[in-house]
Amino acid sequence: MLKTSVGIRLLSTSRKSVSVVGSGPSGFYTVCRLLSKSKEPLDVTLWERLPVPFGLSRYGVAPDHPEVKNCEDTFSRCAKEFQTRNASGHTFRFFGNVDIGKDIKLEQLLNSQDAVVLSYGCGGDHKLNIPGEDTANGVFTSREVVSWYNGHPSFARNEKLSSFNWSRVKKVGIIGNGNVALDLARVLLSNQIGEVWAQTDINPLALEKLRTAPIEEVKLIARRDFLHSKFTNKEFRELWELERFGIRGVIRPEFLDLHEIDEANTDRVLKRRVEMITEYMLPFDQRTKKNYKKHRPPKDGFNKQWEMDYLKTPLMINSDAEGNLKSLTVCANKMTPDNRVERLSNQTQDYEFDVLITSLGYGSNPLDEFKSLNIGFVKNHVANKQGAVLNTENEVIPGLYAAGWIRKGSSGVIASTMADAFEVADAVLRELPTSQPRKQSTIDVSNCSFTTWNDWLKLDAEERRRGQEQGKPRDKFLSASEMLEFLNKK
Template sequence: MPVVTPAAGPAPERRPLRVAVIGAGPAGIYAAEALAGQDDVPVAVDLIDRLPTPFGLVRHGIAPDHVKMRALRDTLHHTLDHERVRFVGNVEVGVDISLDELRRHVDAVVYTYGAAGDRRLGIEGEDLPGSMPATTVVTWYTGHPDADRAGVEAVLARARDVVVVGVGNVALDVARVLTRCPAELEATDMPQHVLDVLAAAPVERVTVLGRRGPAQATFTTQELRELGHLQAATVLVDPAQVGEDPDPVDRAVARNLATMRGWADHTEEPGKASLRLRFYARPVRLLGTDRVTGVEVERTAVDADGRAVGTGEVEVLPADLVVRSVGYRGHPLPGLPLDERSGTVPHEDGRVLRDGVRSPGEYVAGWIKRGPTGVVGTNKHDARETVHSLLDDVAAGALTVGGPVDDLVDTLAARGVGAVLLSQWQSIDAAEVALGATRGRPRTTLHDRAELLAAARTAQAAEAAQTAEAIG
C-alpha cells in the first residue's frame, strides 16, 4: 500500500527579534527609533523605564523655562507611536524583574538608563544640611516623583545667599531658575508648589564659582546670554577676570568672553537680586554646625598644564544654600558591570564587555556608555552606533532569535507589577494639560507618583469598559 505523505502546510512565521531598551530618555528613544526604523531585521522593542513617564532628562533635566528645548518631547513621542515599539513604564529592572529574568524574555538588551548620580566635592562640611547636589534641585523644580521636596523647600524658605559650585550649563540653570521672578516662570510646566516656593524664596545673592578661568567654563553661549535677560536679577562679573585673553581661543570661548565683558560695568541694583560669576575660586570647606552658613573659598591660579592650583589666599562667602554642579556619574544596575572610575559600562562599539569579553546580546548607549557629555542630540548618533553594532551581530549570526517566550508585560502583571503602557501615558499627558489649563498654562507637571498612576488608571478603566462592552 503506498504511503501518503501529508501536504506540507505553511511554515510557522518566525517571531521578530525582541529587544529590551532600559531607559526611556533620549538615548533609549533614539535607540528604539533606530531599531524600528530599519527593515533588514524584524524587531519588537520594549522601551522600559522605572518612571510612569517617558523622556528622561528632557522631562526631568532640561530646565522648565527652556520651553523650546523641552518641546523636543513632541518629536521623541513619534517613536512611542511606532508599531514596533512598546512603552513599558513604571517597571524597575533589578526590583520588579531581575536582569537575568529580563534576558530570558528578550533576545537582546540595550542599556540606556543614563547617569543620574552626582560627583562630590570631597571637602569638609559637604554633608551639612543646606549642601546638596544640583540633581536634587533640578529634580525638585522639574517635578520628578523621587525629588526631595521637603528638603529643598525647607532650605529655600531661608536662603538669601546661594553658592553654586561649577561652571557648566546645569550650574547656570540652577542659578537662573533661583533668580527668576514669578512672571518669568508662570508659562512653564513647573508643578504649582514649585512656583509658589520660588516666588516666596528670599534669594538675594547667587554666586557661581569656577575654579579656573572664564575661558575654561563649559557653558554654551546661548545659555550664558540668557542671564542678561533676567527681569529681577543683575549679572555681575569682575572686569579683571574677563579681560582680553592673550591666548588664541575658539569661537565659542570668544563669544562667551565677549558676552561676559558686556556685563563688566554692571553694579548691584536696589530691589534686584545679584547673580555673580566668579572665576579662579574653589571651595575648600563648608562652614556651619547644624546647617551651612558659609563657604571658605580659596583663590586659584591656572598652571602651565591648565590645572587650578591654590594660592593660599582664602575668604568666606556667606551661604544658606550650597549647590554642587561638578558632574554626573552612572550607578550600577544589579547584574551589570560598571567601571567605578568613569561611572560607565565597559563596552566596545556599544557591545557590553564582561571581564574584557563581549557579552552576547548586551549593548549600551547614552551617558551610561560614554559619560555625561554632549547635548541631547549627541545621543542620536551614539544610539545609532550601538544599534549598528547590534544589527551587525545579527548579520554575523552572533545574535539570533531564540525560542518562544512569555510576554514581558503579562509576566509582570502576574506578579502584581502594573506596567504603564502608551495609552496610560497618554492619559497622564492629558491630565497634565488639563491641570495646566485650570491656571491658563499649557501644562502643569504631575510630580506625585500616586497622582501619575491614578491618571494612568483612567485609561485602564476606559479600556476595560470598552472590552466588556465588546464582549457583551
C-alpha cells in the first residue's frame, strides 16, 4: 500500500486528463471506453471510496449469480492493458480507499483535470416514511441485508443484523417486487440449502446467522397489480424453479384476472409472464409446456413458500412491548383506468412478520460540495443533460459528467449501465479537445492511505487462495482495516 507525503502529478502539460469517481460498472465501463477509443494519449484516474473496485458487481449482485460478475474480467483486462504505458500512450491509475468529497475534494479534481465523470452510484436507502420504520427491531432495508450477505466492508459485521435473533424468524415480509426483492426472497428461502451456497462467496458470518432461521414463508408486497410487477421474467422464473427443493410459489387468484389483458396491445415480455404464471400455477403433472416442467418437486423437500401479494400500501409497522416487529398494517389499493394507484383507506389488515425488509430501490445523495459548487441534484440523481452535469440554473457545467446510477437513479442492469457509460465516455472524448484550461497541475494525496491496482491484485489473489482452500471462488476480506493490514504486511 502506498502512502505518499507529497502531492502527485496526475497530468502533464500536453496530455488530457480525466478523473472518474466510483469504480462500479459505470465508472469502469467509462474508463475502458475512454482508453480504448481515445486517439490522443490520455491520463485516466479512477477513484474509489473502498480499498477494492467493482461496486455493486462485487457487493450487490447475488452470490449465487457469479456469471453476472463476468464484467469484472473485462475491467481487469482493461486495467492490465493500460496500467503501464503501452503503444497507445495512455496511462491508467486506480486510487482505492479515497472518498471523493472527503479525502480529496471534488473541487480539486475539477481544478486539475480536463474532465471529471461522477459515477459514484446510489449508496443510500429509500424510505416509506411510515410509523415504526426506523424503530421496530427486525426491520431492515434491502441495501443493509444485501450488503451484509455480500460482505461489504461497512456491513459484513453489522451489529443490527448480526445480533438479531434469526432463529425465531419464520415469516418474512418484503415490500416491493423489483429484482432485488426477488434476490432477497431467493436467498432467504434457500438459507438452509447447503448446495446453493457452498460454492459461493457469500459472507460466511451472515450465512451462519441466516441458516438458523426456520423460514416458512416470504411474502412480497406490491402497491400495484400483477401486470405492473417490477421484476423481470428471468428472475421470476428462477424463483419458481425453487420448487425443485419443495419451495412453492403462490399468487392468489384475485390478483390474476388475466382475461382483462388486451392481447393485441400486450408486449412480448408481458405475454411471456402471463404464460409463465398460468403454467406454474398448475399442479406439476397438469402443465402442458415442457419448459415449465423442468424440476419435479421432491416428495421430501422443504415445506416453504413465497407469495406475491398485490395492491397493498404499507401504512404502519407495529411492534410488541419489547420493541420487536410484530406486524405490518396495509390498506388495499385499486388501479385506476389511467394506471394510478388509488388507496382504499377503509380496507386495512395486519400481516404478522418476524422480519420485514423494505426493498424500494437504492437512494442516492449529493456530495457535500454540491452546494458550494452549485451542482444540481434532482430526484435521486445528479442533474444532467445526456450525462453533462447541470448547475442549479440548468446550465451545463463544462468538463463535469455523470454516468450510471448517479446519472439516472437506481435503475438498470449492468448491460444498460454499460451503454450509459459508453454514451458519457463518447461525449467526454468529443468535448476534450476544447476543454477549459486547468487551474492546478497536481492533486494532493498526501493525507490519503490509498490502494493501487497492484494492491487490489494482491487482495484478489489472497481472497481466491483462501476461497480455493474451502472449495469456493473467493473468501472476501470483510473490512477495510483487514484489507489494509494485509497489504501493510506484504
